[in-house]
Amino acid sequence: MNKYESIANLLKQHIRDNTYPIGSLLPSQTDLADQFQVSRMTINKAINILTMEGFVSAQRGFGTKIMNRPFWNKNVSPVDQYNGLSAEMRQLNRPIESQIIDFNVDFPDADEQEHLTLTAQQPIYRIIRLRLVDHEPYLLEHTIMPVELVPNLTDEILHHSIYDYLQNKLGLQIAGAYRNIQAAKPDELDMKYLKCQPDDPVLEVAQMVYLKNGQPFEYSHSRNRYDKRSFTELNLRK
Structure with a gap:
């Protein structure tokens, strides 16, 4: 930046x-x-x-x-945001909560090994969290992180901010993120936790986040309610 x-x-x-x-x-x-x-x-x-x-x-x-007229509303995020949803909501003074749906340690499949530059023997966390903003379902996060890079992850941390833990406790420096954003149909988890209807579109954000040394530490897919979140991008001529 x-x-x-x-x-x-x-x-x-x-x-x-x-x-x-x-x-x-x-x-x-x-x-x-x-x-x-x-x-x-x-x-x-x-x-x-x-x-x-x-x-x-x-x-x-x-x-x-x-002025009182920014060109996006409270549900719009910058497309290059990579400080985490908790930091984003703090800037907007909006309360955020995290509900743990699944949290376990596993070994990566071939796709996950490729994205996170891991071997088949290096363990990963598999995390599914429901994020609630203003006490309403906002997005469903499916996150994979290497255990070696993010040691001692606990339920208590997951109930708050993983990125706060990474940066303030582990001292990791986040460089940036690569995102792919596309429309998708809701699956069973979306309908259960995001309260989506079968014909509601879902905004899926696939994300790779990197440390300043170039090491990827997060491979995630977030499922966003169509009426809760969108993204904006500002292109500047250098």
């Missing part, structure tokens, strides 16, 4: 948590450049992102005003 994208994300967080209230003016580009110890050009690029996403409106001579 470029510096200006990191600054844009931080400014969006400040807008969401009301550090910069709606209707107020964003600090000047000079003040922001001093605050973040970057050039005004970097700040300008960050503000351009906020403008394109509807968080602010910049007018020459009048400053940059905080």
Whole structure:
């Protein structure tokens, strides 16, 4: 992530948590450049992102005003988000809960060995969790992680945030994720836990997440209710 994208994300967080209230003016580009110890050009690029996403409106001579019309609603996630659903919901001040459907240790099949660069003898966790947001079924996660990379995983951790455990307890540094998003039909678990009807579409997100050393540590498929979640992507010219 470029510096200006990191600054844009931080400014969006400040807008969401009301550090910069709606209707107020964003600090000047000079003040922001001093605050973040970057050039005004970097700040300008960050503000351009906020403008394109509807968080602010910049007018020459009048400053940059905080708006109340971002181009996505509370159910839309950035497609490049890889800090985990718990972190995403915390930014939006939405309560999240985790219900464990299945949690066991197994050995990887050929497909899982290929994706996670494992041998047949290296054990993995198989995890199925129902994630509830605002106390409503939100998505069903099917996750596979190498036991060697994520030791001592417990029910207590699964009831909260795996990514918090990875980053804050194990000190792992997450580099990014590769995602494939497609429509699917609901299966029996979707209908049972997500309360889907047989003819409801499901948004399936297949995800590979990598550490900064290039090692994949998560191979997962999340099943999202069609009326609860969608994804957005902002393409920037470098």
